[in-house]
Amino acid sequence: MTAFIGEYNCKLDEKGRLSIPSKLRGQFPEAACNILIVNRGFEKCLVLYTKEDWLDETAKLNAVDDFMSPDIRRFKRIFTNGANLVQIDNVQRVLIPKKLLEYAGLKSEVVLVANGNKIEIWDEDLYTSELNVDSTELSQLAQLFHKERNQGK
Numbered sequence: 001m002t003a004f005i006g007e008y009n010c011k012l013d014e015k016g017r018l019s020i021p022s023k024l025r026g027q028f029p030e031a032a033c034n035i036l037i038v039n040r041g042f043e044k045c046l047v048l049y050t051k052e053d054w055l056d057e058t059a060k061l062n063a064v065d066d067f068m069s070p071d072i073r074r075f076k077r078i079f080t081n082g083a084n085l086v087q088i089d090n091v092q093r094v095l096i097p098k099k100l101l102e103y104a105g106l107k108s109e110v111v112l113v114a115n116g117n118k119i120e121i122w123d124e125d126l127y128t129s130e131l132n133v134d135s136t137e138l139s140q141l142a143q144l145f146h147k148e149r150n151q152g153k
Contacts, residue, residue: 002029002053004114009124011108016101017093024112024119025092038096038121039083043130046096046104046121053117054083096121 008021028050037054041047049057058080066073082103086094096106109124122130133141 001056001117002027002050003116004119006112006114008112010110010112012096012101012106012110013093016096016098017089018096018110018112018121019091019093020088021112022092024114025088027114034088036086036088036094037083038086038094038100039080040100040103041120044104044123044126046100046106048086048094048112048119048121049117051085056117 004024004027006023006027008024010018010021012018029052031052032050035051037049037051039047039049061076061079064072064076066076082100084097084100086096088094104121105123105126106121107123111122111124111127113120113122113127
């Protein structure tokens with residue numbers, strides 16, 4: 001599993017192409033072969049995965065039996081809908097499909113945010129507002145995370 005690090009301010013060109021910063025590209029495993037998967041995020045952002053990490057995510061989905069409930073099937077359908085293979089071109093750009101640009105409201109100024117095995121692509125203003133939390137809310141989020149993490153043990 002890849003563990004990306006960093007936050008990068010970038011621009012989309014008029015065709016929806018995104019240049020991948022060299023510091024971020026240097027973190028891609030050699031096996032990535034210039035192929036990435038871009039999909040919708042849970043919030044109003046996009047998510048980039050290496051092909052290997054995307055296959056790991058879909059394996060987790062497939063490990064949950066479709067017969068469990070209609071909600072399981074619906075989640076799987078929604079989660080994988082919109083996923084696209086994108087290729088890093090010879091000048092280190094990826095073309096983001098128009099439908100995904102519209103979903104995340106991406107125009108020109110974007111932020112690439114490393115988040116574990118994925119890279120989130122946010123509209124710059126929306127990302128700034130997403131991070132606008134006070135210490136009380138941050139503490140509550142940390143407690144929730146800690147509780148969830150400990151239940152998974």
